Amino acid sequence: MALPPGISFDSDLRVTLPDRFNVAVPFIDRHIAEGCGAKPAIRTAQETVTYGELAERVNRAGNVLLAAGLQPGDRLLMVVKDCPAFFYLFWGAIKAGIVPIPPNTLLRAPDYAYMFADSGCRLVVYSSEFAGEIEPALVQAPVEALTVDAFLAEMAKASAALDARLASPGDDCFWLYSSGSTGRPKGAVHRQRDMVVSSELYGVRVLGVKDGDVSFSAAKLFFAYGLGNGMTFPLWTGSTAVLDDRRPTPDTTFETIERFRPTLYYGVPALYAAQLAALEKGGRDLSSVRACVSAGEALPAEIFRRWKERTGTIILDGIGSTEALHIFIGNRLDDHKPGTSGRPVPGYDVRILDEAGKPVPAGGSGRLWIRGESTAGYYWNKPEKTAETMVDGWLDTGDTYRQDDEGYLIYDGRSDDMLKVGGIWCSPVEIEGCLIGHGAVLEAAIVGHPDEHALIKPKAFVVLKQGGDGGPALTEELMTLCRKTLAPYKYPRWVEYVAELPKTATGKIQRFKLRA
Ligand code: 3UK
Numbered sequence: 181m182a183l184p185p186g187i188s189f190d191s192d193l194r195v196t197l198p199d200r201f202n203v204a205v206p207f208i209d210r211h212i213a214e215g216c217g218a219k220p221a222i223r224t225a226q227e228t229v230t231y232g233e234l235a236e237r238v239n240r241a242g243n244v245l246l247a248a249g250l251q252p253g254d255r256l257l258m259v260v261k262d263c264p265a266f267f268y269l270f271w272g273a274i275k276a277g278i279v280p281i282p283p284n285t286l287l288r289a290p291d292y293a294y295m296f297a298d299s300g301c302r303l304v305v306y307s308s309e310f311a312g313e314i315e316p317a318l319v320q321a322p323v324e325a326l327t328v329d330a331f332l333a334e335m336a337k338a339s340a341a342l343d344a345r346l347a348s349p350g351d352d353c354f355w356l357y358s359s360g361s362t363g364r365p366k367g368a369v370h371r372q373r374d375m376v377v378s379s380e381l382y383g384v385r386v387l388g389v390k391d392g393d394v395s396f397s398a399a400k401l402f403f404a405y406g407l408g409n410g411m412t413f414p415l416w417t418g419s420t421a422v423l424d425d426r427r428p429t430p431d432t433t434f435e436t437i438e439r440f441r442p443t444l445y446y447g448v449p450a451l452y453a454a455q456l457a458a459l460e461k462g463g464r465d466l467s468s469v470r471a472c473v474s475a476g477e478a479l480p481a482e483i484f485r486r487w488k489e490r491t492g493t494i495i496l497d498g499i500g501s502t503e504a505l506h507i508f509i510g511n512r513l514d515d516h517k518p519g520t521s522g523r524p525v526p527g528y529d530v531r532i533l534d535e536a537g538k539p540v541p542a543g544g545s546g547r548l549w550i551r552g553e554s555t556a557g558y559y560w561n562k563p564e565k566t567a568e569t570m571v572d573g574w575l576d577t578g579d580t581y582r583q584d585d586e587g588y589l590i591y592d593g594r595s596d597d598m599l600k601v602g603g604i605w606c607s608p609v610e611i612e613g614c615l616i617g618h619g620a621v622l623e624a625a626i627v628g629h630p631d632e633h634a635l636i637k638p639k640a641f642v643v644l645k646q647g648g649d650g651g652p653a654l655t656e657e658l659m660t661l662c663r664k665t666l667a668p669y670k671y672p673r674w675v676e677y678v679a680e681l682p683k684t685a686t687g688k689i690q691r692f693k694l695r696a
Contacts, residue, residue: 194527241273353370505556527553
């Protein structure tokens with residue numbers, strides 16, 4: 181498929197972009213210029229939005245933001261469910277030179293209050309479903325706010341024409357928040373060029389996304405993985421995205437697949453495991469799907485094997501990150517190995533370093549660093565974190581990897597204590613803080629523990645003020661407390677009562693000892 185005018189990749193897969201451009205043009209407006217205005221860009225259970233309608237609504241959204249007083253460079257925080265308005269806000273902001281930030285929609289009021297203040301955003305737009313967390317956050321950290329419905333009503337009155345504000349390929353374009361081990365999320369600032377690079381290098385050249393494809397991502401748009409799968413890859417290729425705003429379960433995802441017949445399906449390992457359990461109870465029609473993709477956490481080889489046996493389709497595991505924007509090591513339809521993350525995506529460089537920063541000997545395990553043109557420029561307001569993580573164009577993934585003798589990369593766990601639950605970050609410190617808030621708890625430590633599908637879930641080790649074992653009633657109380665206070669996926673699935681926690685001389689909890 182032809183690249184948009186002015187954009188090319190050389191033989192080393194380095195991108196060339198016009199010095200002055202706006203990335204909304206190749207992703208949105210280009211399709212109108214190419215005569216594809218009548219093609220469906222988005223399909224949902226409620227509506228179909230063509231490329232022509234999308235381009236017009238993006239313009240209207242940009243005009244509403246400008247009329248609200250937002251200036252180029254200002255931030256828009258958008259806590260929006262998977263629906264067409266997500267596209268209008270994200271691209272309307274970008275086209276007007278405003279920086280959209282779509283955070284995880286499963287967070288709690290204190291998380292949002294932190295992000296309002298940290299980002300210094302000028303406006304918050306939120307789906308009314310999230311009012312219960314957003315409205316208290318607005319009280320804690322006041323900033324102007326509108327619901328998506330109110331925003332859509334303003335759009336209806338706005339002009340349908342908007343000139344793209346020109347920028348350089350390296351200018352700030354949008355941010356994504358990523359959780360750190362201290363529990364405070366960091367805004368990874370992505371540039372104008374980054375979506376072009378990930379869409380072309382992984383979307384087109386690895387997955388082969390093309391104009392006839394229909395993509396459905398069970399992973400939501402707020403997740404960099406879902407943002408690529410369910411928005412940027414389809415728009416880059418002029419193909420169709422299916423959106424479903426419901427919580428992804430085997431029932432909702434199978435129903436969406438049967439109804440919209442996607443050719444590409446994107447999930448996370450925990451969902452594939454749940455879907456497999458549901459498939460044992462009855463056949464579902466997945467015949468439209470030519471490729472399934474998994475990311476967020478490692479896909480156990482057993483899930484790959486059972487899925488292939490049941491559905492005849494393979495799942496392509498790949499590792500990506502918020503900072504890299506999308507997958508940089510991945511399996512391919514014609515080259516895959518279960519139980520591995522695959523090979524480096526052409527256009528990305530990888531190296532595995534030992535503690536001293538030297539390359540490990542062949543087959544050795546070490547810290548994975550990557551380099552590629554889609555990586556974030558810096559973390560907002562966190563110069564030390566930026567300097568530690570982003571060094572001479574290389575990005576520290578925080579993951580431990582090794583390469584087998586065929587060149588496939590194998591995940592060996594995290595270098596820090598962070599957990600992935602259902603593909604989403606979970607900080608042990610945050611869950612521990614919640615448990616310590618219970619009157620009976622003296623200390624707590626959280627580690628990852630494999631469930632029946634070999635997928636990691638939080639497990640708590642708890643020391644009670646009174647000592648001894650809390651029994652099932654207290655365990656239930658602690659789980660409920662976490663479910664109520666934290667994003668619900670973060671609650672500990674097991675609680676073990678212990679007399680004391682292993683600590684260093686300086687009093688730091690040695691979580692690695694509890695994992696053993
Ligand atoms: C872990 C994996 C083993 C790994 C993401 C695809 O997950 C994404 O971004 P996050 O910032 O997390 C990044 C971290 O998650 N991880 C992700 N995928 C795998 N570990 N095997 C995998 N296949 O620790 C990594 O550092 O939430 C995934 C595309 C875009 C993304 N942002």
